[in-house]
Amino acid sequence: xxxxxxxxxxxxxxxxxxxxxxxxxxxxxFRVLPSSYLNALLYFTVPLTVYGGVLSHTVLVVDDxxxxxxxxxxxVEQSCDWKVCGEAEDGEAAVQKVKELHPDLVIxxxxxxxxxxxxxxxxxxxxxxNTIMVMFTMHNSNQLEQEARAAGVRDVLSKSGRVDVxxxxxLTDFNKSSxx
Amino acid sequence: xxxxxREVMSFVEGDAKWWDDAAQNLKELAxxxxxxxxxxxxxxxxxxxxxxxxxxxxANKIRQRLGA
Numbered sequence: 001x002x003x004x005x006x007x008x009x010x011x012x013x014x015x016x017x018x019x020x021x022x023x024x025x026x027x028x029x030f031r032v033l034p035s036s037y038l039n040a041l042l043y044f045t046v047p048l049t050v051y052g053g054v055l056s057h058t059v060l061v062v063d064d065x066x067x068x069x070x071x072x073x074x075x076v077e078q079s080c081d082w083k084v085c086g087e088a089e090d091g092e093a094a095v096q097k098v099k100e101l102h103p104d105l106v107i108x109x110x111x112x113x114x115x116x117x118x119x120x121x122x123x124x125x126x127x128x129x130n131t132i133m134v135m136f137t138m139h140n141s142n143q144l145e146q147e148a149r150a151a152g153v154r155d156v157l158s159k160s161g162r163v164d165v166x167x168x169x170x171l172t173d174f175n176k177s178s179x180x
Numbered sequence: 181x182x183x184x185x186r187e188v189m190s191f192v193e194g195d196a197k198w199w200d201d202a203a204q205n206l207k208e209l210a211x212x213x214x215x216x217x218x219x220x221x222x223x224x225x226x227x228x229x230x231x232x233x234x235x236x237x238x239a240n241k242i243r244q245r246l247g248a
Binding site: 065067068070071072074075078138159160163164166 | 226229234
């Protein structure tokens, strides 16, 4: 009965994002439970932990300029509860990384060697339709915005704009996507 | 026409230096900021450096064409 109740608690918990201190919460559960229930509890704890890992939203940063990639990585990791799971220096590498890493969100530059941001967006949209794409570019125009949106890009943001706007857009886009 | 192109090239080279200086100044300012603000500034520094590089590359292309 007790096991059932705790299993129910864990299953219920697994359907919503775990709190930041979920590890601490679980260790408290471990301390109060009799040892005979631990095996059953572990059965549910492992997938919950894995699920928690998936829920730390992941970002792929794509830009041919290593300095921009580094700066975006520290910006995203400083300001959000997100983790940069990878970087790519051109569109082709980005498509490959999306296949390998399954990021929740991709920040794409436009002008890159080998495959540009628009071509990459079309390919990423085809292979990973749930991945949110945001274009962060020096060459912003109405025409580009239309083409980018047609390629599946959610937002086109100028590199000359306020960086706060980029962060706000990432959060808004992700929230919209979560509700959809 | 050639005179006009030289004028454009000179302007583009000046712009490259302008963006380099802006990036350098911002980089120095960023050292005094807290980590969150510093991260935002570093994105701008990277973007300004990229802009300077684009201008330099364009100026080099023009110079090569003029020299050819």
